[in-house]
Every structure is written in C-alpha cells, then in structure tokens.
Amino acid sequence: MSLLTAATKVRENAYAPYSNFKVGAAVRAGSGKVYVGCNVENVAYPEGTCAEAGAIAAMVAAGEAELIEALVIADSPLPVSPCGGCRQKLAEFGAPDVKVTMTTLAQNTSEMTLGELLPGAFTQKHMEGEY
Numbered sequence: 001m002s003l004l005t006a007a008t009k010v011r012e013n014a015y016a017p018y019s020n021f022k023v024g025a026a027v028r029a030g031s032g033k034v035y036v037g038c039n040v041e042n043v044a045y046p047e048g049t050c051a052e053a054g055a056i057a058a059m060v061a062a063g064e065a066e067l068i069e070a071l072v073i074a075d076s077p078l079p080v081s082p083c084g085g086c087r088q089k090l091a092e093f094g095a096p097d098v099k100v101t102m103t104t105l106a107q108n109t110s111e112m113t114l115g116e117l118l119p120g121a122f123t124q125k126h127m128e129g130e131y
Helices: 003-011 049-060 084-093
Strands: 025-031 034-039 067-074 094-104 108-113
Touching: 003 025, 003 034, 003 049, 003 067, 003 094, 003 108, 025 049, 034 049, 034 084, 049 084, 084 094
Parallel strands: 067 094
Antiparallel strands: 025 034, 025 067, 094 108
C-alpha cells in the first residue's frame, strides 16, 4: 500500500471535534510495512496526539524501530509539516536522509529530509557524549 493511500484513508478516522482539522500520517518501517496514525484531540488541548506520533507508536508496538519514509496529509491550502515534537519523534527512528512528504488533499506536495526538517536533532549520540 502506498503511504499516500494509507494516510489519506486513516485521516478520515481522526478525532478532531475541536479544531475540525483532520491529519493522517503513514510511515514505512525498515521491513517495508506501513503503519498509520491520525490526530486524536482532547478537550484538554495539550493532551491530544499528533498523527505522526500515532503512526510511530503503531510501528513500535509492532516491534519495529526503523523508519525509512514518512508522509503527512491534511486538508489545507499548503502542506502541513510535522510539529517540533513530531520532528524529534521521527528523528528518533529515522536517519537524517529519510524522506518526509507533506501533502494536501488537493495534492499540493512538499518533500524534505528529516535532516532538513530538524537540523541539529538531539540524538542518542548526545547522550553518549559523542558530540
């Protein structure tokens, strides 16, 4: 299944009663399997979950820890990039050269690498004193 098809389909399941802004995400793991997530809002706004975080959680729950591609889709005039927290989550599992596609329902698309989205990412190397 393509990332675009998977993310578009799961976007419809988003729980967005407060913003009415549905987002879908799909990630491809190192095995080639696709995992999806959608945004889940909460009346206590900071307690919601982003679509990218949901897709990553599904990937990890399935026992995978390598991200090789990601796609985010929303119904907006311009492509929506992952928030700062999700950029860090993506960087936890993907190399700086991993492609991230950001697109809209009207197919207005932008592509960047994780390194472009999050230059100077905080990584495990920082914890190991290698930087």
